Amino acid sequence: MALTETQIRQLEPDAKTYRCSDGRGLFLEIHPNGSKLWRFKYRFLGKQKRLALGRYPDVGLEGARRKLDEARQVLAGGEDPLAVRKLHKLVASFKAANSFEDVAKDFIEKMIAEERAQVTTDKMVWQLTLLKPIAHRPISEIKPLEILAILKALEKQGKRETARRCREFASRVFRYGVATGRGENDPTTILRGALIAPKVTHHAALLDPQQIGKLLRDIDCYSGSAITRFAMRISPHVMSRPGELRKADWSEFDFEAGVWTIPAERMKMRKSHQVPLSRQVIAYLRELQEVTGPDGYAFPAIHTSRKTMSENTVNNAFRRMGYRKDEITAHGLRTTASTLLNESGHWSADAIERSLAHADANAIRGIYNRGRYWEERVAMHQWWSDHLDELRGQGSAVG
Template sequence: MSLTYTAIRAAKPRAKPYKLADEKGLFLLVQPSGGLLWRLKYRADGKEKKLSLGTYPATSLSDARARRDAARKLLEASVDPGAARKQKQAEQALSIANTFKSVAMEYIDKIEREGRTASTTKKARWFLELLAPIGERPVAEISPQELLATLKKQEARGRLETAQRLRSFAARVFRYAVATTRASSNPAEPLRGALVSPRVKHRAAILEPKRVGELLRAIEGYEGQPTTMAALKLAPHVFVRPGELRHAEWAEIDFDKAVWIIPAGKMKMRQPHSVPLSKQAVAILHDVQRLTGRGRYVFPSTRSAARPMSENTITAALRRMGYGGDEMTGHGFRSTASTLLNESGRWSADAIERALAHKDADLVRAAYHRGAHWKERVEMAAWWSNYLDKLRAGGEIIQLSRITS
């Protein structure tokens, strides 16, 4: 006999749970507390089992019967509905745990443990914030269209380079998700070429010897923080990347051998880099050592000696000296050195490239060059610093012989 709504409404709690039977294994369990629970009794693998189908009145009699019929269809297909439910619940729990945000944080922690620079992981966390629209979505369920919509929001705001870098970061996270079996595909890969490419902006730099001399004299007259002035003085002599300069540590400086050894974790190409120090560079470092030598960083932050100088310090100092963004940047010291050293005709292109720590696509060739050009690089560092001294003094400009192909 089928269960009716009248019978359900008439059911009263008793001291012990009791059943109100419907059809095909469905029954309503009446609890002593007054709760009404839908249950399905069935057999699978030779055993009697029960499946929860909801509570009354949230699940009506007709809804409970529909759920019963769906479960019986699974049984007809030799599928245990209870086991199928547990599998689905496990998959849903896994999807919730493996959101894009959680996988991205795991990826960021991984690269941090691998020794990536603090600036790299800081940017990665910033990228993750910008990707918040997909942050709580299961990483395996994100489609290329969904990711593209998030990237297009940045593009619509004119942040073309940011959109490109976000796609690249997302691609790395999805690649990690695939490698760790949390996703089966990388939805960022099909989006190559889908975003507007930003115009390449060359970093401004002073390339004329006479104007380089003027810049060096302006640095000598700088009246800001002593550590900032020291960093400005050293930058032209070592022409490392701004991030490498401001993260310099005293433990990396070997005064006896006149060399600065930058660990791989701080280098863009993830290879350790040795910088020969001219006598002028050593003198500058000795001067700043009296100010910051007891701390970790050669050029610490003015707010805390436990942190390096801000990434905007050098650029801000150049602006205060009157050099606009279209004239000179902190990165421009590298371009200045690269251009004038090449135009001097005195040094091999390979030695200059090694001094700039540029990546060599040929790994065997790169490994050879690291050792083969050291002597030339030491001599080049000395010559370059002497040349800068002459330019700063405003003396006779050394004629540079332009190399022709």
């Protein structure tokens, strides 16, 4: 028999919980403490289930019946009302985390899950701190002027490139917010012409053969850490980016095959990269292994083998050797190799670009070239190491 409001008001608690049915699976559960709770009892895929529909009198009899009708409609559609409710709560909770900081952190976690390079995600965390004034604002309410104020403040500090990168990062966060249902648009799009274009700076590099030879001799005489000295010795030969080398693990080197395989997560283009190892580089690495041991990082920090050397270690060593930052940088050694290899006329531009791990504009052509130029690259790396030895020896012969 269906319940009435009068009956429900007159129900008194008992020593034990008991139920009063309203029909069609709807019942009121009366607890010893006096609570009266609406429940819907149903079966889904052969299993008995219960769905809470609210507390009386917050939800009256008519309200409970409306909720029952909605739940039965979901059930008739072949879905579990309890599972649908949990999903709706999850979505609501997700959408409630709608501040710029919430969305940005979700986006960074997505990048980490996709195994993007750690240096990239670390920079994103840093950029998020620079955007702190909008961090706790709902992402859908942030106006272009708010972002522009932050970026202009960075510009006034002379940080034009930082401002540009922060705008790019914010744009990616806003677009992710739209994609996940928490934002409505990307307010940074209209700011593209509002910032001063950063000056293009090139990494300082030595291009004169005599100066390169002197640098190599100075490296041999470096009196600091042996690990740093080996990093400086190897860098000119392998043409890798500084971060790719200093974070190298011994497991990446195959001395027998003469190959160093850099994993995708450490590469700028997110693709694994193979570097041919010349005889000279293998000899340097074997000597280095006697210092560090055969396992773990090839270039560990001085104070602990559980971390790699700092990103500034090699550049600081160059400064102690008397080289200014506008003369030579660790990254500039790639420019040295690229320039002299191209000027030699012995090697194809594609082979040189492959060794520098530059992206190919044509993806299919890039896959083809990786295999096609391997033998040429092996010969080129050996020639380059031999040439560096010649440059180093020329100065000592004159002296």
